[in-house]
Amino acid sequence: MKILITGCGMLGYDLCKSLSEEELYVLDIIEPNLNAQNVSFQLCDITDFEKTYKTITRINPEIVIHTAAWTDVDGAEKNPKEAYRLNVLGTRNVALSCQRFDSAMVYISTDYVFDGEKKEPYVEFDKTNPLSVYGKSKYYGEIEVQQLLDKYFIIRSSWLYGKNGKNFVKTILSLAETKKQIEVVNDQYGSPTYTKDLADAIRQLIKTNSELSTGLYGIYHVTNSESCSWYDFARQIIKISKKKCDVLSIKSEKLNRAAKRPKNSKLNNFMWELNNYENLRNWKEALNEYLGEI
Numbered sequence: 001m002k003i004l005i006t007g008c009g010m011l012g013y014d015l016c017k018s019l020s021e022e023e024l025y026v027l028d029i030i031e032p033n034l035n036a037q038n039v040s041f042q043l044c045d046i047t048d049f050e051k052t053y054k055t056i057t058r059i060n061p062e063i064v065i066h067t068a069a070w071t072d073v074d075g076a077e078k079n080p081k082e083a084y085r086l087n088v089l090g091t092r093n094v095a096l097s098c099q100r101f102d103s104a105m106v107y108i109s110t111d112y113v114f115d116g117e118k119k120e121p122y123v124e125f126d127k128t129n130p131l132s133v134y135g136k137s138k139y140y141g142e143i144e145v146q147q148l149l150d151k152y153f154i155i156r157s158s159w160l161y162g163k164n165g166k167n168f169v170k171t172i173l174s175l176a177e178t179k180k181q182i183e184v185v186n187d188q189y190g191s192p193t194y195t196k197d198l199a200d201a202i203r204q205l206i207k208t209n210s211e212l213s214t215g216l217y218g219i220y221h222v223t224n225s226e227s228c229s230w231y232d233f234a235r236q237i238i239k240i241s242k243k244k245c246d247v248l249s250i251k252s253e254k255l256n257r258a259a260k261r262p263k264n265s266k267l268n269n270f271m272w273e274l275n276n277y278e279n280l281r282n283w284k285e286a287l288n289e290y291l292g293e294i
Contacts, residue, residue: 001210004061006046006094007068008032010162011108014199015065025059028068032164046090056097063206065106066094069138073112076134077258087137088144095148104151104215106202111158111190113139116262121227123270124156124219132259142219153205154219155198158265159233161287162195163294169287170294172234176243186231186249190265191223194286198222201272201280216275221267224283236284240291 004025005012013032016024016039024039026032031041044055046068056064069087070076076083091107098105112135113128130136145152161167175182201222209215228236231249238245252261273279280286 001063001206002059002061003206004056004059004064006064006066008034008164009067009071010160010165010167010195011198012065012067013164014162014195015067015202018196018199018203025061027055046093047085049093049096052090052093053097053100056094056103057100060101061103062210063104063106064094064098065108065202066091067108069108069141070134073132073134073261074258076137077132080133080137083133083137084140087134088140091141092144092148095145095152098151099148102151104153104206104209104217105145105149106153106155106206107141107145109142109154109156110135110138111156111265111267112262113142113156114262114265116188116264118264121266121268122221122264123268124221131262134259135262150217151215152217153202153209155202155205156219156221156267157193157198158190158223158267159192160195160198161192161290163290168192168230168233169237169290172237173241173243176238176241176245179245181246181248182234183248183250183254184231184234185252185255186229187252188261188263188265189227189229191225191227191267192233192283192287193223193280194283194290196290197224197280197286201277204277218271220271221269222272222280223267223269224280224286226282226284227266228283233283236287237291240288 002023027042070083115129161169
């Protein structure tokens with residue numbers, strides 16, 4: 001299967017490993033260090049429609065996995081035009097390119113499309129109401145995909161961490177090297193998700209899809225099992241890594257961040273389970289493996 005991946009951050013990197021048996025192409029603005037013989041790299045800025053269209057249609061992939069995005073949540077509040085340009089305009093450009101030869105598209109979205117006011121975990125059919133520029137830009141990206149294509153997967157995940165990029169786990173480990181105590185918010189809840197597990201889940205989804213005469217297209221929530229607060233997440237990182245650092249719980253208001261975060265980012269992987277896919281492992285188990293590999 002010929003697959004093109006936009007962006008090679010944490011998820012893109014793990015997708016290349018998970019899909020190593022396929023014919024892979026990676027599109028990014030900077031050449032990544034993949035150390036893989038079967039990956040062809042294409043230099044391209046997805047906000048440039050003409051270049052994006054020519055590059056993707058020349059490759060003519062069966063599936064495009066669109067991971068490239070502006071992910072700096074607070075930075076998006078300060079630079080909304082750039083966030084919208086990449087997350088909405090860039091997504092539209094990729095979707096239009098898929099449209100020409102009827103390529104399927106996998107769009108990676110986020111838990112931040114919800115406002116966090118619901119008590120229970122969010123299912124795929126719940127009403128969206130993003131609070132931040134980042135959340136809105138990712139949601140409008142979803143709309144572009146749905147309006148332009150018939151063959152698409154929109155995958156919402158949360159609290160991603162992986163080897164190839166900055167993430168919360170690395171930040172906590174770095175702070176623990178120089179500080180005796182750190183403060184972490186205890187009033188935001190979600191499901192920490194290892195990009196290795198998410199990449200494997202995407203592989204399962206597109207493999208099943210290729211074997212069927214009709215696609216299992218639509219919106220999916222895909223995260224590691226169970227949930228916690230950022231404070232609990234940080235404590236577990238310190239516990240497993242055996243760092244000598246105290247974690248203190250604080251309220252979100254104390255941080256005075258530019259972007260408002262949803263209190264409840266927990267996602268119910270309802271459609272994933274409904275289609276008989278096995279639940280992803282518990283987030284603590286995934287974290288333990290990740291910390292043993294970095």
